[in-house]
Amino acid sequence: MTPGSIARRYGRALFELAKEAGVIDEIGKAVADLALIVEGLEPGSLSAGTIALVNRQQLAATMASSHGKGSLLGRFLGVLANNDRLDQLPGIHRSFERLQDQAAGRVRARVRSASPLSDPERASLRQKLETITGRLVLDTVETDPELLGGVSIEAEGRVYDGSVRTQLTRLERRMAG
Amino acid sequence: MMRISSRVLLVLPWTLAGAMQALAAEHGGSEAAHGSDAAAWTTLGFSFVNFSIFLILAYRYGWPALKDFLATRRRDVVDAMAAAEAARREADAIRAEFAVKEAALEETRRHLLEEIRRGAVADRDKALREAEASAERLRKEAERQAEHDLARARRELRAEAARLAAELAEKDIRSRMTDADRERLVREFVEGVTRQ
Numbered sequence: 001m002t003p004g005s006i007a008r009r010y011g012r013a014l015f016e017l018a019k020e021a022g023v024i025d026e027i028g029k030a031v032a033d034l035a036l037i038v039e040g041l042e043p044g045s046l047s048a049g050t051i052a053l054v055n056r057q058q059l060a061a062t063m064a065s066s067h068g069k070g071s072l073l074g075r076f077l078g079v080l081a082n083n084d085r086l087d088q089l090p091g092i093h094r095s096f097e098r099l100q101d102q103a104a105g106r107v108r109a110r111v112r113s114a115s116p117l118s119d120p121e122r123a124s125l126r127q128k129l130e131t132i133t134g135r136l137v138l139d140t141v142e143t144d145p146e147l148l149g150g151v152s153i154e155a156e157g158r159v160y161d162g163s164v165r166t167q168l169t170r171l172e173r174r175m176a177g
Numbered sequence: 178m179m180r181i182s183s184r185v186l187l188v189l190p191w192t193l194a195g196a197m198q199a200l201a202a203e204h205g206g207s208e209a210a211h212g213s214d215a216a217a218w219t220t221l222g223f224s225f226v227n228f229s230i231f232l233i234l235a236y237r238y239g240w241p242a243l244k245d246f247l248a249t250r251r252r253d254v255v256d257a258m259a260a261a262e263a264a265r266r267e268a269d270a271i272r273a274e275f276a277v278k279e280a281a282l283e284e285t286r287r288h289l290l291e292e293i294r295r296g297a298v299a300d301r302d303k304a305l306r307e308a309e310a311s312a313e314r315l316r317k318e319a320e321r322q323a324e325h326d327l328a329r330a331r332r333e334l335r336a337e338a339a340r341l342a343a344e345l346a347e348k349d350i351r352s353r354m355t356d357a358d359r360e361r362l363v364r365e366f367v368e369g370v371t372r373q
Contacts, residue, residue, distance in 0.1 A: 113363065114359060114362075115356070115359045117363065121360070121363050121364075121367075124364075124367050125363075125366075125367055128367050128370060132370070132371065148347065148350050148351065148354065149350070149354055149358060149359050149362045150359075150362040150363065150366055151362075151363055151366045151367075153370075160370050162362065162365070162366030162369070162370065164350060164362065168343050168346060168347060168350075169343070171339075171342075171343065171346070172339045172340060172342070172343035173339070174339075175335065175338065175339035175342060175343075176332070176335050176336040176338075176339040176340075177332070177335050
């Protein structure tokens with residue numbers, strides 16, 4: 001089983017439990033904060049080879065301190081600590097967030113453009129994406145001069161690419177045969 | 178050899194001695210003046226007797242040994258000649274056998290030489306065929322390699338030309354791109370994008 005699929009299973013399980021408990025947003029925010037912390041650590045620094053089980057359990061209890069040890073998040077972190085899966089928190093967060101967006105009818109989009117987009121351009125892009133996906137779009141915009149011109153969007157695992165860079169690359173490949 | 182009686186041999190010296198004495202006495206009577214001649218005859222007679230005795234003794238005791246020696250010698254010579262004859266016959270047989278073997282050996286030698294020659298010819302032909310096949314393989318491999326290298330060189334040239342063209346195009350785009358172009362590109366993307 002790959003780390004990605006493990007994280008998806010844990011994320012789905014946590015989402016289902018949070019949904020039952022009616023604490024999706026609260027758990028989502030807490031998991032996002034914890035994932036941010038874990039992402040800042042050295043890879044493998046939370047694994048069994050580095051930290052003993054007792055210390056991992058203690059760490060999980062500390063992480064869940066604001067929610068209480070007996071809370072859903074506390075129990076979930078305890079399970080992660082026991083199963084040596086604390087380092088999967090970023091992946092669990094992404095899985096949870098995707099399910100959360102699906103449940104809320106939202107879709108996240110990463111927009112890259114060669115030059116900063118004006119507000120009307122960004123609004124028209126968002127509107128277009130909402131038309132295409134049929135869901136509310138939460139977009140993040142980045143400027144990437146390497147695109148030369150145009151826009152590239154990643155949403156729902158798809159890429160909508162209208163950049164000059166991509167067209168130039170395709171042209172180069174066609175010429176190279 | 179004629180066999181002479183022993184008695185004859187024993188009597189013969191004395192008879193001869195008597196005859197010699199009688200002859201000496203006859204000479205002594207008629208020629209008394211010649212006393213020295215009588216003594217000479219007597220001496221001769223006794224010498225004759227002595228010699229006869231010697232002959233008798235030699236015949237009596239030496240002849241059987243000599244005869245045995247000669248008979249033994251004869252048998253030995255006969256045996257030796259028979260052995261030599263047998264050895265000669267055996268040698269002839271061996272020579273004949275060897276002649277047969279030599280003839281067979283010559284045939285075997287010829288046969289072996291022929292086989293060796295045939296084997297050498299076969300080996301040579303096989304080596305020739307293998308060399309030709311190897312040369313053909315090498316030629317085809319060289320052709321394939323040359324074609325491969327040529328195709329790769331063409332690909333690399335095309336790729337390099339495409340890369341240079343793209344590089345030039347990028348420079349040209351960067352120098353010519355205006356804000357209006359960027360806005361148009363975004364607008365066209367928004368208008369044209371569909372669910373893929």
